[in-house]
Amino acid sequence: MDHVSRSRRVVRELARNRSVYLMLAPVLAYFLVFQYVPMVGAVIAFKDFNPATGIQGSPWVGLDWFRQFFDSLFVGRVIANTILINVYDVLLGFPAPIVLALLLNELTGTRFRQFVQTVTYLPHFISVVVVSGMLLDFLARDGVVGQIVASLGGTPQAVMSDPDWFRTVYVGSEIWQSVGWGSIIYLAALAGINPTLYEAARIDGANRWQRLRHITLPGLLPIIATLLVLRLGQLMTVGFEKIILLYNPATYETADVISTYVYRHGILDANYSYAAAVGLFNSAVAMVLLVVANKLSRRWSGTSIW
């Protein structure tokens, strides 16, 4: 008797939420078909994948690729570089759009504000090939930056051939390219904060900093927390395209990251299995990081992804 009524309850639940399930269905279907079905193919990380014989026809090699990765000469270095670049990027690049959004928020003239916004978004649209070309040009000894240094009495350095500069250049250019674009989302969040709170605060005599601390930041907290959690989950990811365009043998020691390392392997012998194996390792670590970050976020800010 009991489980019959329970199942009837479930059916009633389903019926009541019918439209919601209907809304969710296509989304879940998308993830199932276009994300989970291909995910099965990640099994090539444990096989010696040969394009002509296909996934089924390729032989198993177990953990060989993982072993090869961890045995390689440079594994420690590429992992360290990946993490270091990411840490710099999070420490400097994560707050930057927030700060920009806050500064923009303080502007009173809408014209100037819109002008600044439009201009700061520009770099986001320029392709990485062009940005790299510009960096190499500007940072050359006889480039723009070099000329400025020379005119100030210094000697221009070949910055792009110096491994000690690489992270700075990379993270700096990342910030340059994304600070404006990244601020959009914070601006949208700021637009959603109730202005009557600000009015009330002003009437109470709160100054700019107090308004920031007690109204603005708490208002932004959920979105900041969400984005931070997502960002931390990507601590092991550094896009390879830009680094490939910027590095050279003189800067390998700080520039070579996991993705470039694997990319070269892929080019050398079309080794999709190897790329898949390292990718799997990367993803596993990222997932762990995300779960941890999510837990911490839930405890400290009340916002979490699940």
Added chain:
Amino acid sequence: MKRVLFLTLSLVTLTAAAAPAPEPIALPIVRQPLHLTWFANFNGKAAVSLKSYGEQSAYHVLAERTGITVDFRHPPLGAERERFNLLLVSGNYPDVIEADWFGYPGGSSKALKDGVVIPLNDLIRRYAPNLQALLDRHPEVYRQISTDDGTIYAFPMLRIDPQVRSVWGPQVRRDWLDKLGLRQPSTIDDWYRVLTAFRTRDPNGNGRADEIPFSALTIPGEKTVPGLPPPLWVFLGGFGLAPEFYRCGTRVCYSPAQPAYRDFLATMRKWYREGLLDPDYLAQTERQFDAKMTNGLVGAYAGYNGSGLARFTAMNRARFPGFKLVATPYPLGPGGKRYVTWPEAGQEYMGVGAAITPANRHPVETVKFLDYGYSEAGGLALSFGREGVSYTMVNGAPRYTDRVLKNPKLSVAEAIFAHARPQQGPLVQDVRYLRQFYSMPEQLDAVRTWSDASTELLLPPLEVASADARKFNAVMSDMKIYVAEMTTRFITGREPLEHFDAYRRKLDQAGLPFAVAAMQRALDRYDSKPARPAGEQP
């Protein structure tokens, strides 16, 4: 009677067995029009005016003559590697795949084993008289284009005439040499003296010591040697070395591991320290390099005959009258020989060829079509296009028309590609197309100068055995990074040369002996390959 019969039969047999002159293929090849699907990489120059090679005059001419039209399937530029691999994954093969078979995962023999391409020996023997005759004339070519067991898998793109292979080499500012009263550098020591003079004696006459005696850059997409941009390869020859794996007698050696490499590094290090090598050589872009070349700053470098010598001369003539860039011979090595160190110069075949897939239902017609490219008429069409439109015969030799050489809207290369594919295949590169670009006497001199060196250090195109391939690639992948880094550090002075032995030991640790052994096996197999396809009578 019996004797007469015997004699007649012998005569007939002998006549038949003696390599006959290539019989012309009966044209048209098919009575009903035939379409072949064909995968090939496209080319940026062609993309300016065409959507596919099928639109070229050359292929129109071929279609008219043979009745076979080609439907090209081109991957987008920049995605060639991925699309080739995905093509294999999809299993949906076109009739013909034109690709670099050395780059097939596991090597060309694996491509045969995997059933991606079909063996061609028999078909060539029966239906491809032009190619067969060519192979008979050039046993070296047969060795290069076949797998270890002698199977031919593709119709190759060949560069047989040594002149089409002498397109790259060291170049120096002749006017600066003259101004300073110097001779062309011939040995490494000569180079040192000349470069130092460039640096210290202000040949560009502007009162500033801003000359860059020797400059270099790495062009993305070109063959790379770890740690050394192509222009520095010329100096390897001066130490009896060639880039990466090279031939030392019957053996294979790896130059970054040789003792002579240490001497090479020491010299380069000295030059770098004294400002004789461009300090930007590692990271500069083409634009920067071009800017230096067109501002009268660079004394010497190494590059192509066309895009280097001719282009820079043209660009500088206006602003710097008297600008004279000439080709210099490769430096003299130990033993008094000059060595060519441009790896392509030693290879008639580089792995690129058109192969037939099992999906092709007209292999015989396809073979005939491909063979036509090796005939006189076919080769002319593929290299020059349509007579009267893109070329005319002048004194029996083909010359591109003004529509190609002086097209107002297109560069020369783009105009050529609108009509023909002289650099690709499958065909034998016709030296006459290249000579048309050599409008300056310096260029013809260059060809002569650069050909006057030995290619004995260069290896023929070799493929490591399929079984060794994975490990070989894994070892080389890491080793290249290490070599590149250490070479750079030694040259720029970040690492003291005393550490060379430690570096050498690390190479062994990284698996160098295995790599060298694998290449050695490949060379041995190559050398012991029969000169003729199995089953042929000489």
Added chain:
Amino acid sequence: MTTRALSRPEAPVRAWRPRQGWGSAIFDAANAAVLLALCFITFYPFYYVLIASLSDPVALMANRGFMLLPRGFSLEAFHRVWDNPMVRSGFFNTLVIVVGGTALNLVLTCCGAYALSRRRLPLEKAFMMFIVFTMFFSGGLVPNYLLVRDLGLLNSRWAIVLPFAVSAWNLIILRAAFNAVPKDYEEAARIDGAGDFTILWRVYVPLCMPSIAVVGLFYAVSHWNGYFYSMIYLSDRDLFPIQLVLREILVSGSTDSMMTGEAVGREALSNTIKYATVVVATIPVLAVYPFLQRWFVKGVLTGGIKE
């Protein structure tokens, strides 16, 4: 969010402000200066690209470093880019993908975000993990290619749209925005007899317009900039989107061994063409962008719920 997201953006109402002190004025001035400097730094490289594309090719080669004005003047590069027939078809293709793709994206993402923010769905946590998991693990290029092939989507625009119909990242963001809307709105609407679809369309969409606009913009720009998957899935050159066309132009500009001593200008042109392609690829977005600003920069919102 702990504050209330409100309805219809209205014109900013500047109420009486207490007089600002000196410190405040200094801050405002410093703020403006910093932002101006930022503008210069972000703008100059693009400006450089613009004037380089308008420069005379040979003069540009001789130039090194800082430029404030074009060196010489020449529209040749733009002529060449525009004359390329693929450029025009490229724009058309991209337009179709951007409009169609973004529309699909928004519909699905809004539905998904709404459904997952109801807090009454059993298994909601499981669904979230289901979705987030895909942000990290993927089969890679080969299995995705095989799927697209098996679905018969190869060489069609659908191959660029369907596999990217929902972005987990954007979904999470929008869901956060929907979560911030107080449940009172929903209850009020239900009392009026509205069903879930109506609530979504009439209540949540207007309320969360800024966030929806942001997410829509993210999707749109991602479609606009996309070239990689077009490179993989499309064979028909008529279907190439503009970024792929421009990328081909960039890639094909490098030098080769076939050159004569004449027609120098032609070769130098490849340099300015590179710059021209960047300008061509970016201008349309910049032209559209100011119109979109209105949705989330409008500022002060008034109205709300009476407690």
